[in-house]
Amino acid sequence: MQNDTAVEVRNISKIYSGNVEALREVSLAFPRGKLCTLLGPSGCGKTTLLKIIAGLIPANSGEVWVNGRKVDGPGPERAFVFQDFALLPWATVLRNVAFGLELRGMPPEQRNEIARKHIAEVGLAAFEASYPNQLSGGMRQRVGLARALAVNADIILMDEPFSAIDEQTRRKFQEELLDLLKHHRKTVIFVTHSIEEAAYLSDQITLLSPRPGRVAKTIAPGIDHSHGPDEIRRDKHYLDTVDEIWQMLKQYVD
């Protein structure tokens, strides 16, 4: 395996009980330091594939390689950001962000210090003592992101992280995510069903076809993020990419 591949899946197949074939023979490589998207209509197994990479559910066959090692469970080099945020409702923002470190047995002072740094980084410094139900959806997902950053994993797995967030907040969040990733050299695997989101964020987009989920195509949009976000959304290259993906995916929508 090349050194610049962070995650590789080889011939992954997954059949759920009841003979539902979610994934068939999926092989993919995710380059280090890039943001890669898994894109496809519902039922294409994109979340299943992400959870297999995370080690949360077992595949029926195939292998997952992370940093050149074969893995078959969760590991400290991968952190997950959940679609429904998955915050502990009885814990403050601070404790939620420090939770991954708490599970590792890090002493409270040390883990709280690290957590505070990442809470500030996602712009929630004033909300350390708040409880999740006091926060908006966007703020909750910031907590989820800070929690993933706090464990200092080099691979961040994001499962439709912005789908439960309103459109305005989502756009702002996307820009902040790109900004954040500029400073941390992280590999991000990002699941979404939004074509625009994928085209805007990604270095690499993998289109999955549904029932069973298979790799339909891999695209590198190569969008130059040095321009402002509004310019990008008017950029011809960006619009072409969106159109190309739509032409591909159209056939799977009934």
Place this chain on the structure above:
Amino acid sequence: MTLFGRKIPIAFSLFVWFGLWEIVGRSGFSSFIPPFSKVIETAFVIAQTGKFAAAAAISLRSFAAGMALAIVVGLPLGFLMARVAFARRLLGMWVNIFVSAPISALVPLLMAVVGIGETTVVVTVFLFAVFVIVLDTQVGVQHADRSLVEMARSFGARRSQIYTKVLILSALPEILAGLRLGAIRGVKGVVIGQLLVAIIGVGELFELYSKHFLMEEFWALVMIVFLFAFAISESLAALERKVEYYAGSR
């Protein structure tokens, strides 16, 4: 509640009914109903007697022992049934039958098996309380947010950490509700057990008072036992309200 546009305090309801009781009692309508004021007076008198203290001590001891047993057995069993399908299939039906069954009917049998004494009362309390604790714990753990468990696993939680840091706290509202219902049933268990055994604790006093038509004492004891059950239930309910802020946000 409002009456004629004015807010009526909750205590108003108590005043009306206790007032009615007082009137009926004073009218000499029935020797079974002494005036309410007399009952309260008597309650203070008997609460200071050595006989009551001894009865209360025995009853509290049986209650505490039975409840402790019910909690020690009920919580793990609830967890087991929530997490292990086989345990659920093996025990689920029986727990559901016993939670609604009139356990009192079994007490005479218990007396024959365990003997007439404190142990029977403890077992009665246990049987009254344990099933609802099992059931509520199971429901709480089963309904615990699965994505929280998944989250903990993704951050490398060990099996024991999933229990201590996610499942127990997640199921806490249901567990507390189960404990409250269990405690209420447990009070019934003490009284019914002691009444049927009839020679110990508060049950012995009830038997004594009613046999000798000591109605003031009888009603005074009823008030004390009711108040005790109410106090336990309310203090657990207060605890529940404290954790409700997160139960609502699951």
